[in-house]
Amino acid sequence: MKILTAEFIRGCAGPEQFLKSDLPEVAFIGRSNVGKSSLINSLLKRKGLAKVSRTPGKTRLINLFRVTSDDPGLARFVVVDLPGYGYAKVSKSVRAQWAPLIERYFDGSEQLRAVVVLVESRVLSEQDKETIAWLLSIGRPPIVVATKVDKLKMSERVRGLHRLQTGLGLREDDEVIPYSSVTGEGRERVWAALKERIRT
Numbered sequence: 001m002k003i004l005t006a007e008f009i010r011g012c013a014g015p016e017q018f019l020k021s022d023l024p025e026v027a028f029i030g031r032s033n034v035g036k037s038s039l040i041n042s043l044l045k046r047k048g049l050a051k052v053s054r055t056p057g058k059t060r061l062i063n064l065f066r067v068t069s070d071d072p073g074l075a076r077f078v079v080v081d082l083p084g085y086g087y088a089k090v091s092k093s094v095r096a097q098w099a100p101l102i103e104r105y106f107d108g109s110e111q112l113r114a115v116v117v118l119v120e121s122r123v124l125s126e127q128d129k130e131t132i133a134w135l136l137s138i139g140r141p142p143i144v145v146a147t148k149v150d151k152l153k154m155s156e157r158v159r160g161l162h163r164l165q166t167g168l169g170l171r172e173d174d175e176v177i178p179y180s181s182v183t184g185e186g187r188e189r190v191w192a193a194l195k196e197r198i199r200t
Contacts, residue, residue, distance in 0.1 A: 001071040001191055003046070003068075004068045005066075005067065006049055010064055011061030012105075014101070015101075015104045018062075023078050025077065026078070026116065026197075028040060028118065029102070031084055031125060034084065034119065035118065036084060036118050036147075037050035041181070050065070050081055062083065062105055064079070064081075077113075085099075106140060114197035115142045121151070121160055122148065124168070128168060132170070143194070161176050177189045
């Protein structure tokens with residue numbers, strides 16, 4: 001699949017700024033510093049579209065991007081970049097703003113077709129497990145992607161991904177897609193999973 005255009009629409013500080021359109025939406029969520037912006041840029045093959053910050057927890061808005069591709073089944077859609085969660089140095093007041101904003105997005109979005117949860121391939125986090133359990137409880141089964149897989153030796157891959165699958169409370173048939181924004185590994189598998197969700 002070739003991405004033809006990808007443009008930033010706006011950052012949303014409240015639900016009144018959420019997009020009202022008939023375009024399908026794909027949301028990305030994960031812990032701060034999990035590599036979410038890098039993965040979005042890698043998926044869309046655009047450098048610097050989603051801003052990569054050296055300060056974890058910096059993204060405080062829900063950022064929207066309009067995308068067109070040459071795939072008839074996924075010709076026009078919206079990428080939704082949700083604020084990262086779980087960074088300890090972010091003030092409690094800021095963290096308190098994130099959760100209601102994210103929850104209101106999930107509650108109010110009629111066009112949301114897929115949620116991608118990013119987890120780091122080398123880290124098993126209780127917050128990731130809680131996020132996945134919450135998404136399942138509200139009827140939003142996520143696509144789970146393990147980032148930074150290039151930092152794992154091949155001998156560590158199978159064991160590491162299995163540990164994530166069981167530790168996150170996933171079933172045997174729930175896929176965890178290994179991904180590297182450096183090498184592009186996993187890109188086609190993520191697109192295949194997204195297309196399946198959007199077309200159904």
